[in-house]
Amino acid sequence: MKKFLSLHSLLSLICLLLVANNIKYLFVFIMSRQKVLNEVYYEPGYQFHTFLPHLKGVEKAGYITDLSVNRESNDGAYLQAQYYLAPTILELEDINYPYFIIDSKNTDFIIRTIKETKARRLANNEYGQALMKRPAP
Amino acid sequence: MITIGYFLSFLLGRLTLDRCLKENVRLLHPCAAALLALVSGLGLSALLTFLTFVVLDSFHRPVIILVNISAIIIFLFFNRNLYIQKTIIPITDWLPWTKFRWFHFLYILLGVFIVGVAYVIALTHPYGEWDAWAIWNLKTRFLIVSDSWNLIFTDLHYHTHPDYPLLLPFINTWIYCFSADNLHPIPMVTNIIFVIGCGGFLCCTLYQIRKFSFPFLMGLIMFTTPSYLYLGTFQYADSLIAFFLLINLYFITMFQKTKDASWLNILGLSLGLTAFVKNEGLLMALILMFVVSVYILIDKNNRVGKSAVKHLLFTFLITFIPVLIFKVFIAPPNDDILPNINTSNFTAERFQILYNAVITEIFHEKWCYMWIVVLALLISRIWRAFNRENIILSIFFIIYSSAIVCIYVLNGKADLSWWLETSLSRILFSLLPALVFFGVHLHYSKQRGAHV
Numbered sequence: 001m002k003k004f005l006s007l008h009s010l011l012s013l014i015c016l017l018l019v020a021n022n023i024k025y026l027f028v029f030i031m032s033r034q035k036v037l038n039e040v041y042y043e044p045g046y047q048f049h050t051f052l053p054h055l056k057g058v059e060k061a062g063y064i065t066d067l068s069v070n071r072e073s074n075d076g077a078y079l080q081a082q083y084y085l086a087p088t089i090l091e092l093e094d095i096n097y098p099y100f101i102i103d104s105k106n107t108d109f110i111i112r113t114i115k116e117t118k119a120r121r122l123a124n125n126e127y128g129q130a131l132m133k134r135p136a137p
Numbered sequence: 138m139i140t141i142g143y144f145l146s147f148l149l150g151r152l153t154l155d156r157c158l159k160e161n162v163r164l165l166h167p168c169a170a171a172l173l174a175l176v177s178g179l180g181l182s183a184l185l186t187f188l189t190f191v192v193l194d195s196f197h198r199p200v201i202i203l204v205n206i207s208a209i210i211i212f213l214f215f216n217r218n219l220y221i222q223k224t225i226i227p228i229t230d231w232l233p234w235t236k237f238r239w240f241h242f243l244y245i246l247l248g249v250f251i252v253g254v255a256y257v258i259a260l261t262h263p264y265g266e267w268d269a270w271a272i273w274n275l276k277t278r279f280l281i282v283s284d285s286w287n288l289i290f291t292d293l294h295y296h297t298h299p300d301y302p303l304l305l306p307f308i309n310t311w312i313y314c315f316s317a318d319n320l321h322p323i324p325m326v327t328n329i330i331f332v333i334g335c336g337g338f339l340c341c342t343l344y345q346i347r348k349f350s351f352p353f354l355m356g357l358i359m360f361t362t363p364s365y366l367y368l369g370t371f372q373y374a375d376s377l378i379a380f381f382l383l384i385n386l387y388f389i390t391m392f393q394k395t396k397d398a399s400w401l402n403i404l405g406l407s408l409g410l411t412a413f414v415k416n417e418g419l420l421m422a423l424i425l426m427f428v429v430s431v432y433i434l435i436d437k438n439n440r441v442g443k444s445a446v447k448h449l450l451f452t453f454l455i456t457f458i459p460v461l462i463f464k465v466f467i468a469p470p471n472d473d474i475l476p477n478i479n480t481s482n483f484t485a486e487r488f489q490i491l492y493n494a495v496i497t498e499i500f501h502e503k504w505c506y507m508w509i510v511v512l513a514l515l516i517s518r519i520w521r522a523f524n525r526e527n528i529i530l531s532i533f534f535i536i537y538s539s540a541i542v543c544i545y546v547l548n549g550k551a552d553l554s555w556w557l558e559t560s561l562s563r564i565l566f567s568l569l570p571a572l573v574f575f576g577v578h579l580h581y582s583k584q585r586g587a588h589v
Contacts, residue, residue: 008351015354022361022505026254029363033261041263043321044270060292071296072555079271079296086275087283089292 045084048101050123051131055088055099062100063090066109077103077129098136103129139323142182142312143175143330145205150178152212155219157402157452161395169341172334176380177403179327180410181208183307184459187413190307191462196281198314205311252333255366259325265372272297273374274324277306281313281320290469300471302463304413305374324372331376332369335383336360339570342387343577352577358510359573364503368566374415378567381411381418385425386530386571390578393526401449404429409456416471417567419460424536425529426453432529477550478543487546487553494557498565511569514576526582530575 055061063078069092081101082090090101095117104110105128113119117134124130151174154162162170185204193200264270275297279289290299305327312323340356347353359365369376385407392400412422426449433446499508522531541564545553 012351012354015351015358018358018506018510019354019361022358022363025363025505026361026366029367030254030257043319044264069296071551074296076267076271079275079294082294082297083270083275083278086278087288089288090294091292092294 043084045080045082047125047127047129048081048084050125051081051085051101054122054131054133055085058088058099060089060091060097061085062095062097063092063103064095064100064113065093065103066106067103077127081129095134098134100132100134101129102132138315138317139312139326140315142315143179145209146178146182146311147171147175148178149181149205149209149212150174150176152209152216153177153181153406154403155216156212157406158399159219161391161397161399164391164395166341166345169338172338172341173384175330176334176384177407177410179308179311179330180304180381180413181406181456182311183304184410184413184456186307186311187303187459187463190280190286191459191467194285194287195283196286196310201311201314248337251336251360251366252329255329255333255370258363258366259329259370262370263325264321265324265328265370269324269372272301273305273372274309274320276303277309277313277320277324280306280310287467290467295472298473300464300468300473301415302413302419302460302468304410304418305377325370328370328372328376331380332366335369335376335380335570336365338380338387339383339574342574346577346581352581355510355514355573355577359507359569362505362507364505364507364562365566365569368562371563373563374418375563375567377414378411378418378421379570381407381414382421382567383570383574385411385421386533386574389425389429389529390526393529398445398448401429401433401445402452405449405452405454406456408453409458409460412457412460413463416474417564419464420540421533421537422457424533424540428529428532428536436525473550474544474548478547479549480547482547482549484546490553491542491545491557494554494561498561507569508565511572511576515572515579518576518579521579521582524582527575527579530578534572534575 063081065078067077068074069078078090078092081103091097094100095113099122100117100119102110102113104113110130114132117132119132119134122131122133151170154170154174154177158165165173182205185208186201189197189201189204265274275293276289279293280286280303283289289297289303293299305324308327309320309323312327313320316323336356336359340353340360343352343356369379385404388400388404388407392398392404408422408426411418411425413419429449430446433449434443498504499512521527545557
């Protein structure tokens with residue numbers, strides 16, 4: 001009897017209760033994500049998949065955006081594009097390459113960039129990102 | 138097909154364990170030995186893969202496979218006497234079916250349940266979180282598909298941290314050698330292995346103290362904490378840091394317990410691999426190397442003698458020299474941490490922000506009281522922290538946590554609140570298994586017959 005009433009047994013019982021508590025929360029966590037489990041997950045950067053055929057064999061391309069790319073308020077689109085379009089290197093804020101991606105929902109910004117570069121659109125997606133090609137020099 | 142890669146790494150790891158520990162490998166719980174073999178084997182395979190990239194500059198599948206298989210054959214050759222003379226290590230020790238009892242089936246069931254839960258949690262973010270596809274998996278893709286891996290260090294945006302060591306990308310690259318498809322399931326599987334392996338290793342080593350009792354249940358609490366499993370499936374390198382830190386501390390305690398220098402052999406190898414995981418791993422490895430070496434040199438009761446430091450140093454250099462080559466000749470210097478340390482940031486306000494963030498995180502409901510339990514475990518036996526058998530671990534935790542606090546407070550590159558919000562939970566995650574181990578060790582270090 002003394003063995004069951006010892007401090008060690010009490011601690012073991014508390015641990016068992018905490019394990020049971022954890023298993024309960026795991027069950028709730030999984031059940032709450034049942035809907036999410038059935039969703040189709042696209043690879044990060046999949047929104048740029050239409051750009052891939054045009055960038056095959058291209059070493060470097062530009063990436064220009066009027067959105068924030070600092071650490072704290074970055075939506076990650078640039079890095080998603082870099083991930084998906086590897087091994088093509090995307091140079092941020094540099095449009096001096098034959099190919100560049102423009103990421104903006106601001107019409108003025110887009111028109112100004114197109115006028116400046118005289119580029120034509122090769123591909124685009126519904127998120128405000130387009131792959132442009134500058135004319136040959 | 139990718140299971141072949143994991144199996145070859147397991148073989149390599151097991152041969153390395155047997156080579157370093159010899160008959161001491163029997164002190165390990167069989168499941169703990171298997172997990173240790175898999176993890177250390179993956180680390181060594183990644184290191185060999187890194188060396189092929191240094192020589193060949195890009196991904197060459199046949200060469201990488203050949204190098205790893207050659208390493209296995211070389212180890213088999215050097216270990217042959219261990220297996221032939223059965224009194225040392227019978228090959229049947231790798232799978233000790235003779236020791237299986239009916240109640241072990243319940244543990245297997247528990248393990249399968251936790252693996253299943255971890256897999257389901259991983260499926261809720263199959264491509265990992267931000268840093269997975271922006272850093273680790275991005276670099277893995279460049280290792281596999283680019284004509285020159287140096288693009289990672291010269292051309293990728295600084296947000297991808299080009300100075301970071303590459304153990305995790307090289308592990309995934311090694312396993313990719315056996316895949317005909319996309320990279321996708323490999324990072325997820327590797328992360329599941331590390332997070333389950335870490336929890337499993339902790340439970341197995343604590344089980345050896347008093348079977349199904351308080352120590353084992355402490356490990357089980359951690360293993361079933363939803364936040365532990367969720368953070369572990371982010372596909373970051375933090376789960377590797379957690380595992381390597383845990384095994385390093387385990388080897389140190391076994392060395393102190395048995396006074397056998399063979400534990401220093403495997404510790405040295407493991408510290409070198411830890412240094413190649415992340416910059417935090419490099420810091421951990423250097424602190425542990427320094428503290429253990431000083432302990433061996435000044436401990437008067439040291440039966441193995443000061444020459445034991447040579448064991449540690451030799452095996453450490455085997456795995457640390459590639460890390461040095463990487464850091465000195467290949468990777469660019471770190472521009473995040475050290476260049477942005479500014480003593481003018483040493484203000485009460487920043488300490489207050491850090492303190493509030495830590496308290497909020499520790500008492501957050503997502504941890505299911507785990508941190509409260511760990512703190513209670515540590516505080517209840519805190520007076521044993523500076524006994525001879527605990528002093529190495531205590532000094533390590535003091536130095537490492539002080540370094541982390543200094544980095545957070547003094548570094549002014551990013552907004553502190555944002556930085557704490559995005560990284561503090563991961564720092565705590567990587568320390569959790571080691572702290573649980575240390576806490577139990579504080580309780581049982583003076584117990585007769587305890588392996589830990």
